[in-house]
């Protein structure tokens with residue numbers, strides 16, 4: 001076989017692989033199913049790869065100064081450096097751990113308060129009347145606006161940081177729980193009553209169960225809010241944490257660390273979303289199929 | 291054994307554009323061994339009547355009583371089956387069938403034993419642990435019927451339970467229903483839009499007409515008993531008296547509309 005023929009064959013092989021990328025795993029029984037059904041992970045990887053490539057090309061062609069956008073390899077070097085030697089007295093892992101703890105403390109606190117309150121608001125007039133005005137009032141206010149008040153009231157310690165994140169998470173979680181209790185159909189409720197169920201049994205066996213998918217979605221959205229508020233929370237006299245790392249790096253125009261921090265926050269948020277999605281799949285496999 | 295008696299039941303829904311007389315002085319007796327079918331144009335108050343009997347809504351006027359005792363809301367003596375099967379998707383098949391028993395505090399082993407009995411009565415063996423949303427429509431409806439039967443109610447209230455099924459599945463579930471009805475000796479109140487279904491299943495047919503919702507005519511039927519005595523379903527539906535009855539019912543319904 002000649003070299004040329006060999007190349008040709010290799011070329012055809014690659015073409016076939018490329019064509020198959022889109023085709024593989026295509027479900028044969030649901031071609032006319034839900035719009036957008038099927039796995040998109042390959043495309044996602046391709047998107048990430050292309051973005052990285054554009055970043056690399058733009059910076060290495062020196063179209064932008066490293067002060068504004070350092071090349072990916074420089075950020076990677078920083079990643080190695082901050083991981084081993086640290087930045088402002090803490091390693092990347094320590095910064096990340098600190099932030100995760102803050103977000104999670106707030107998230108856990110929100111779950112045990114916002115979900116019961118939201119459910120209560122959904123099923124009880126009194127609860128709805130009590131909690132609706134404060135929640136609806138503070139919900140659209142940006143956390144940065146009430147941050148000074150929190151500092152005045154609670155000082156600059158850990159309490160204020162966690163409280164700020166907590167407030168960011170509380171409203172969306174409570175509202176999703178409140179909406180979730182409307183998920184049970186009137187027929188499902190009637191069936192339970194016709195078996196002689198008490199009001200409490202209807203709530204326990206029907207309403208709460210039916211609310212679960214929406215509550216889990218609310219938890220996913222809420223923890224996303226938590227990461228959003230993190231940087232604001234760590235503006236307050238923090239000495240470690242990813243938000244703190246980004247903020248103090250920006251003061252020294254250390255753009256690589258800023259970008260590194262952003263990427264790590266984004267990555268962590270994404271990972272937790274994946275975990276939540278996994279839990280969702282395990283807990284409510286019937287979601288959207290009732 | 292018991293008799294359900296609805297006496298001059300009226301239901302008025304207040305509305306901005308004037309009150310809706312969903313049901314006007316409807317009287318109905320459902321006694322031992324009765325399979326009462328309600329038929330009528332959309333909006334003539336069938337579901338309203340069923341909801342009143344089930345106790346989900348209180349009549350504006352009139353009384354509904356079982357053996358002379360007025361009903362005071364929903365109760366375990368009256369089980370419901372809906373068009374949208376209203377199963378609980380978070381429970382598997384057997385837990386759905388056992389749902390009413392669970393509500394009534396029957397312990398797990400006992401309620402599974404009872405549920406299994408009704409699963410096999412409705413031909414659902416082997417699907418105990420299946421997810422309900424993976425079953426076909428006909429099977430889901432049968433789970434709904436099994437669930438209603440499992441608590442051993444006095445009367446089954448069914449609102450177009452087979453309405454969502456295709457013609458073939460529908461006929462087979464009709465036949466299953468009749469066999470279950472004759473084996474369990476339940477009283478049944480059954481709403482349908484299909485004249486054939488009404489004639490084939492019922493021992494008594496009530497025709498209703500809208501605005502205001504009223505019971506306009508009552509027929510006594512025996513096609514279901516003929517089927518249970520062994521006459522083939524298709525022969526019954528093709529017989530002269532069935533066809534005559536069907537035309538009579540249809541002309542009355544069209545006369546109303």
Ligand SMILES: Nc1ncnc2c1ncn2[C@@H]1O[C@H](COP(=O)(O)OP(=O)(O)OP(=O)(O)O)[C@@H](O)[C@H]1O
Nearest residue numbers: 303310311312331332333334335336337338339503
């Ligand atoms: N909750 C309600 N509030 C106001 N009006 C109602 C309510 N429920 C029913 N109605 C009205 O009462 C009338 C009877 O309704 P119903 O649901 O009993 O009809 P139906 O015979 O079951 O009809 P279909 O065959 O379409 O199910 C209709 O005019 C309907 O608009």
Ligand SMILES: [Mg+2]
Nearest residue numbers: 336337338449
């Ligand atoms: Mg109806």
